[in-house]
Amino acid sequence: MTITPDQARWFSDSFTAIVRNVERAVLGKTHTVQLAVTAMLAEGHLLLEDFPGTGKTTLARALAQTVQGTSSRIQFTPDLLPSDVTGVNIYDQKNGQFEFHRGPVFASIVLADEINRASPKTQSALLEVMEESRITVDGRPYDVGSPFMVIATQNPIEQAGTYRLPEAQLDRFLIKTSLGYPDRESTMRVLHSGGSRPRTAALPPVVTTQAVAEMAQLAGGVHIEESVLDYIARLLEETRRTADVRLGVSIRGGLALVRTSRVWAASQGRHFVMPDDIKVLARPCLAHRLILDPESEFNGVTADEVMGRVLAAVRPPQERQSA
Structure with missing residues (x-):
């Protein structure tokens, strides 16, 4: 059923x-917060590649509290078991029986x-869930x-002793983005608080x-025209034949772009997807799914x-057809 304007x-x-x-709680990062909420409402997961101390834990906790959910934090280390x-x-x-003790994966965020x-082996424990x-x-x-959402983080520096995520697991993340450091105004607001209270x-x-x-x-009822779907298909094809790419985006990446674009369109108060929605989401949805040529x-x-x-x-399509 198509979503109504109301x-x-x-x-x-x-x-x-x-x-x-x-x-x-997460100051000065409107676009990243919007992407995180989009991933949650599209029933997907978020990958943050960022430096330490940029507010990743704060984002997860704030999102969980906002939707009356629970949050948990797993510090991944080489000796962590599935x-x-x-x-x-x-x-x-x-009672002479085995009892299941739930792990930290049982949380909203x-x-x-x-x-x-x-x-x-431990990374793959997240695949099924x-x-x-x-x-x-x-x-x-x-x-x-x-709701259930995984917000995973990677540190772009200090790669010694790390295990690069395989392509199959990277493909499970709906969106990849970063928080980055706040602007000066937001930094001043954080410093004024003194850090005495979360x-x-x-x-x-x-x-x-x-x-x-x-x-x-x-969100599943947001309308997507054939011309917009064709635009997504042409983007996928272009990633497979462009220079510097060894393996382009699969159909799963295209489906991810469809899911997130529906949420994004509804977040703007529209009941249909526009090409501009695809342009906004193409990088965070598709870039991490590309496998680049090693030399490039x-x-x-x-x-x-490349994206x-x-x-x-x-x-992109220039004219909107009647829904």
Whole structure:
């Protein structure tokens, strides 16, 4: 069912309220907060590649509190085991049975800090739960609930002793972006607070988890014209034949762009997707899915630069057809 204009306005108002509330804790990062909320409402996950101390944990906690959810933080280290993430069955001598003790993955917003420092075996423990919102321990499935979102971080420096995320796992992240350092005005506001109290401590919820589920469902009804879908398809094809790329974006990346563009359009109060929505989201949705040619990567070519060339090469549709 197509979303109505009234529903689109309610979606936009709720989206704005969530973003503004999170911004009370994460200062001066409106666009990144919007991308994080978009990933949550598209029922996807977020990858942040950023320096230490830029507010990644604050973002996760603020987002969870805003939607009346729970948050947890997992510090990934080389000795972290998969059971440390998912949970483990422990034998209870009193009743003579095994009891499942839930791991930190059972939360609305899970911050996987420095995910590339854990072994590939532990990294893969997140694959099932990211894809299906459930885990399996000793053959028994456990749902983690809804909403569920993983915010994983990578440190772009100090790569010694890290395990690069495989392409299959990178593809599971709907959006990749960064927070970066705040501007001077935001920095001054943080310094004035003195750091004596976490900015998320008194953050009130503005929507319920049920409202988040309703928003996610409504987003699926945002209309996308054939011409816009064709634009996405041409972007995918261009990534596969452009210079400096060994492997372009798969169909999963295209579906990710469709899902996020619907949420983004509804957040602007529209019941249809425009080409400009695709332009805004193409880099955060697609760039991390590109596998660059090793020689080009050695010469300093970045995936973001390649996506810029792709967007410049593919002409968007010029006229909107009737819905």
